[in-house]
Amino acid sequence: MENLIVTQAIVIFLLPLAAFVIQIFLGRRLPRQGDWLPTSVMFVGLILAVLILGRVLANYDPAFKITRTFEWMKIGPLVIRFGILIDNLTAAMLFVVTLISALVHLYSIGYMHGDVRYSRYFAYLALFSFSMLGLVLVDNFFAIYIFWELVGVCSYLLIGHWFEKKSASDAAVKAFITTRIGDLGMFAGILIIFATLGTFGFEEVFSSVAAGKLSGGLLTLTGILVFFGAIGKSAQFPLHVWLPDAMEGPTPVSALIHAATMVAAGVYLVGRTYLLYSADALLFIAMIGTITAFIAATIAIAQVDIKKVLAYSTVSQLGYMIAALGVGGYTAGLFHLMTHAYFKALLFLGSGSVIHAMHHAYHQLNDHHSDPQDMRNMGGLRSKLPVTFVTMLAATCAISGVPLFSGFFTKDAILGAALEKAATSHDLAHWLIAIVLFVSAGITAFYMFRLIYMTFFGQPARREILHHATESPSVMTVPLIVLGVFSVIGGYGSWFKDLVVKPELANYAAVALAPEALHETGHEAAHTAHTMAMWLSILIAGTGILLSTAFYYWKKFSADAVAQRYKPIYNFLWKKWYFDDLYAATVLAGTHLFSRISGWFDLKVIDGLVDGAARVTVFGSWLSGEHDNRIIDGLVNLTARIVGWFGGTLREVQTGRVQSYILMALGAVVLLYILQLAFA
Amino acid sequence: MTFFDVMFYVLAAMILLSAAIMVFAKNLIYNAVGLLFAFFGVAGLYVMLGADFLAATQLLIYVGGILVLLLFGVMLSQRITGLEMRTGTLQMLPAVIVCAGVVAILLRMIWMSPWQKTEVGEPAATTRTIGTLFMTDYLIPFEIVSVLLLAALVGAAFIGRRDAR
Amino acid sequence: MTPVGLTHFLVLSAILFALGLLAVITKRNAVTVLMGVELIINAANINFIAFARYLDKDLDGQMFGVFVIVAAAASAAVALAIVLNIYQRMRSVNLDEADSLAG
Numbered sequence: 001m002e003n004l005i006v007t008q009a010i011v012i013f014l015l016p017l018a019a020f021v022i023q024i025f026l027g028r029r030l031p032r033q034g035d036w037l038p039t040s041v042m043f044v045g046l047i048l049a050v051l052i053l054g055r056v057l058a059n060y061d062p063a064f065k066i067t068r069t070f071e072w073m074k075i076g077p078l079v080i081r082f083g084i085l086i087d088n089l090t091a092a093m094l095f096v097v098t099l100i101s102a103l104v105h106l107y108s109i110g111y112m113h114g115d116v117r118y119s120r121y122f123a124y125l126a127l128f129s130f131s132m133l134g135l136v137l138v139d140n141f142f143a144i145y146i147f148w149e150l151v152g153v154c155s156y157l158l159i160g161h162w163f164e165k166k167s168a169s170d171a172a173v174k175a176f177i178t179t180r181i182g183d184l185g186m187f188a189g190i191l192i193i194f195a196t197l198g199t200f201g202f203e204e205v206f207s208s209v210a211a212g213k214l215s216g217g218l219l220t221l222t223g224i225l226v227f228f229g230a231i232g233k234s235a236q237f238p239l240h241v242w243l244p245d246a247m248e249g250p251t252p253v254s255a256l257i258h259a260a261t262m263v264a265a266g267v268y269l270v271g272r273t274y275l276l277y278s279a280d281a282l283l284f285i286a287m288i289g290t291i292t293a294f295i296a297a298t299i300a301i302a303q304v305d306i307k308k309v310l311a312y313s314t315v316s317q318l319g320y321m322i323a324a325l326g327v328g329g330y331t332a333g334l335f336h337l338m339t340h341a342y343f344k345a346l347l348f349l350g351s352g353s354v355i356h357a358m359h360h361a362y363h364q365l366n367d368h369h370s371d372p373q374d375m376r377n378m379g380g381l382r383s384k385l386p387v388t389f390v391t392m393l394a395a396t397c398a399i400s401g402v403p404l405f406s407g408f409f410t411k412d413a414i415l416g417a418a419l420e421k422a423a424t425s426h427d428l429a430h431w432l433i434a435i436v437l438f439v440s441a442g443i444t445a446f447y448m449f450r451l452i453y454m455t456f457f458g459q460p461a462r463r464e465i466l467h468h469a470t471e472s473p474s475v476m477t478v479p480l481i482v483l484g485v486f487s488v489i490g491g492y493g494s495w496f497k498d499l500v501v502k503p504e505l506a507n508y509a510a511v512a513l514a515p516e517a518l519h520e521t522g523h524e525a526a527h528t529a530h531t532m533a534m535w536l537s538i539l540i541a542g543t544g545i546l547l548s549t550a551f552y553y554w555k556k557f558s559a560d561a562v563a564q565r566y567k568p569i570y571n572f573l574w575k576k577w578y579f580d581d582l583y584a585a586t587v588l589a590g591t592h593l594f595s596r597i598s599g600w601f602d603l604k605v606i607d608g609l610v611d612g613a614a615r616v617t618v619f620g621s622w623l624s625g626e627h628d629n630r631i632i633d634g635l636v637n638l639t640a641r642i643v644g645w646f647g648g649t650l651r652e653v654q655t656g657r658v659q660s661y662i663l664m665a666l667g668a669v670v671l672l673y674i675l676q677l678a679f680a
Numbered sequence: 681m682t683f684f685d686v687m688f689y690v691l692a693a694m695i696l697l698s699a700a701i702m703v704f705a706k707n708l709i710y711n712a713v714g715l716l717f718a719f720f721g722v723a724g725l726y727v728m729l730g731a732d733f734l735a736a737t738q739l740l741i742y743v744g745g746i747l748v749l750l751l752f753g754v755m756l757s758q759r760i761t762g763l764e765m766r767t768g769t770l771q772m773l774p775a776v777i778v779c780a781g782v783v784a785i786l787l788r789m790i791w792m793s794p795w796q797k798t799e800v801g802e803p804a805a806t807t808r809t810i811g812t813l814f815m816t817d818y819l820i821p822f823e824i825v826s827v828l829l830l831a832a833l834v835g836a837a838f839i840g841r842r843d844a845r
Numbered sequence: 846m847t848p849v850g851l852t853h854f855l856v857l858s859a860i861l862f863a864l865g866l867l868a869v870i871t872k873r874n875a876v877t878v879l880m881g882v883e884l885i886i887n888a889a890n891i892n893f894i895a896f897a898r899y900l901d902k903d904l905d906g907q908m909f910g911v912f913v914i915v916a917a918a919a920s921a922a923v924a925l926a927i928v929l930n931i932y933q934r935m936r937s938v939n940l941d942e943a944d945s946l947a948g
Binding site: 682684685688689692695696699700702703708711712715718719722725726729730731733734737738741742745746749750752753754769771772775776778779780782783786787790791795796800803806809810813814818821825828829831832833835836837838839840 | 848849851852853854855856857859860861862863864865866867868870871872873874876877879880881883884887890891894895897898899900904907908910911912914915916917918919920921922923925926927928929930
């Protein structure tokens with residue numbers, strides 16, 4: 001049976017790659033530009049993933065784990081292994097990724113209809129699915145890094161799908177570079193692991209950590225460095241700025257990559273490598289997650305672009321998951337990752353449907369200036385887009401934590417975990433984390449219902465829109481309905497809680513550490529914390545929804561008036577806490593300044609030297625003419641020649657000739673070797 | 681001094697001399713001829729090292745193929761008449777200094793490394809073994825290399841076309 | 846004088862490598878630069894064969910040598926095609942004139 005599961009997993013993983021290869025080379029020649037190929041492949045993958053999940057559920061064994069490795073490279077004493085690891089978490093992730101991916105493929109057939117690069121779009125989607133599946137299947141740091149970069153590349157390609165638009169290509173570059181900063185940290189962390197432990201495999205690393213081969217400050221540092229990768233990919237503070245810009249990509253891409261799967265890869269990474277994080281590293285992770293959850297939630301209040309609101313909401317929810325892992329709510333964080341994938345993908349696809357309708361309506365009205373994504377232009381679409389409205393309402397209830405919807409259970413678990421940690425650890429930082437997370441939950445409910453009211457209730461900016469807006473075709477609404485069902489029921493049952501258990505170092509240690517005693521004392525507190533968290537979260541979500549209704553449905557208060565009254569705060573939120581401006585003023589300006597200094601140096605110093613030399617020579621000629629003094633003349637000529645030689649030599653550096661570049665590179669090698677000999 | 685040693689020094693002198701001609705001569709034809717003799721010398725070294733198959737390959741491919749290709753390159757890209765057959769040099773002084781530095785580094789590494797020498801037996805004929813290895817252990821690299829050659833062939837023909845734009 | 850051994854071959858190969866490098870760096874004519882590249886490849890190949898003879902019992906080094914020769918042939922063909930193409934465009938194969946990369 002193990003072999004069967006492994007075979008199925010490998011088939012799921014390789015099918016999209018095959019689809020990508022066929023699609024990228026032959027896509028344009030296939031009937032319907034080949035859109036059916038990646039789509040059907042993903043549905044086959046979904047069926048296989050359901051089979052695997054079914055077996056896992058039939059087994060119902062928390063310790064279920066299959067690994068298959070083979071030797072990939074052997075260079076002297078260095079052996080790099082490659083392999084797959086399937087446990088309950090992997091099975092769940094396989095299901096989520098294939099489900100969302102298959103539905104997004106289906107939806108894209110409708111949404112991307114008539115696009116210039118239709119076939120290439122599907123090729124990239126398939127490549128992304130392959131990379132993401134690889135990411136969740138592999139069993140070592142080296143391989144996960146490879147797939148980590150691959151999903152980054154796919155994200156770059158898909159954000160820049162409409163690269164004729166300057167904003168889209170800029171956003172693609174921004175996403176790529178910003179995440180690279182985090183990846184650099186992750187790379188350094190992996191290097192530390194390999195340097196100290198000599199292996200990349202998760203299992204070996206964990207047993208070594210359990211055996212104390214990597215401990216103390218270095219372990220904390222390694223954990224934080226690896227977590228840097230998650231900061232970049234999962235758009236955590238302070239590298240969250242790329243995700244809202246990434247909304248320049250097609251909406252189904254936002255749903256698949258920037259809401260459900262790739263950005264959740266950071267959360268998955270932390271979950272997969274959970275044993276690597278010491279208590280200090282976990283506190284760091286919890287704080288980053290909490291800060292992100294709060295900042296992004298507040299920014300979302302003031303945004304008017306429907307996709308931007310959802311983007312900040314994604315950032316905020318990812319912050320929740322990260323924070324949950326940080327406070328020890330391992331199962332809660334990963335479960336939220338799963339339910340969030342359902343309802344956030346649904347919200348994005350729904351917003352895509354709304355934008356589609358708005359775009360269509362404006363097109364009919366010959367209005368090419370109004371922004372179809374601006375919520376201020378929308379309103380009253382409830383009757384025109386009934387399927388979209390109902391499904392999006394379900395997703396909004398889920399994300400806001402309305403009882404009996406999926407998000408309620410998982411968010412509740414996260415808040416409970418935070419409260420439990422605060423209650424058991426008795427330290428200020430953990431109390432702050434719990435309080436901020438509760439407040440953010442209220443804000444989430446507020447801005448999500450604001451989105452619903454602004455879009456589907458009231459009146460649009462131009463009444464004529466309502467005559468032209470129509471529901472999307474069924475190829476787009478079917479995915480919405482499927483995801484809507486999952487958004488409602490996704491949180492029921494205890495299988496996830498039972499099967500995906502927090503890994504314990506003790507399982508890897510040769511000597512059992514007797515963790516029982518520790519659990520007993522915390523049990524009572526945990527129970528109270530969770531009951532309290534449930535009531536508190538219902539209360540807070542209710543308050544958020546009520547406020548939102550008061551503002552945007554009953555119009556008891558005017559949002560504009562409030563914005564006017566607290567203008568500084570409003571501007572602060574509208575400008576997204578000035579993060580982009582801050583980075584523009586520091587990082588970008590720094591780079592520009594450096595270029596300008598180099599340019600100035602070139603212009604003034606080098607040219608100045610040459611000019612000065614000329615002037616001195618003129619002066620010297622004058623002197624020699626006056627005094628006919630050969631000594632001075634010679635001296636000046638010498639100076640001129642030396643200076644001229646310097647100027648000429650330095651100018652040589654930028655020749656554009658490959659040969660002089662080779663020469664300089666080699667010269668640098670020789671120089672470095674000499675330096676190394678001298679100092680080592 | 682054995683016959684082996686004498687052969688080595690003769691071949692080494694030949695290789696270095698012709699390589700020096702290749703590098704320092706101004707005339708393109710001299711360069712090509714220098715290269716030809718350097719290739720011959722290297723083939724001789726392969727024989728001394730017991731690599732008879734490789735020596736033959738070296739002669740066939742390098743001397744027969746690559747060198748002819750290079751000469752064609754010379755002929756096609758230079759106006760044969762006149763003084764165009766000369767090739768100038770750039771940045772000679774810094775290049776010589778840097779290359780001397782590279783040699784110094786390499787020599788130091790060669791002398792510092794503790795080579796674990798094995799006993800050297802009489803060289804046996806290798807062609808049969810190499811053929812077997814190609815069809816067994818090295819089958820996949822062998823196939824990949826043949827695809828590479830095909831791709832290079834097509835690519836070269838495409839790039840070299842007169843109307844390639 | 847020590848009998849000829851591994852070190853002798855390595856030294857020879859190092860010098861040959863440097864000569865090839867010199868040609869690559871200093872020659873103005875693209876075809877001559879290619880010749881320098883071939884010298885470098887030959888130097889590397891001598892190392893492979895010498896190691897195969899003196900350090901290793903089996904023929905892995907020689908197999909590598911064969912593959913290197915094949916790769917060199919492929920690269921020479923493609924590089925010459927590129928040179929011819931450059932010649933057709935610029936009526937010159939002097940590398941210092943092909944400096945569109947200059948900043």
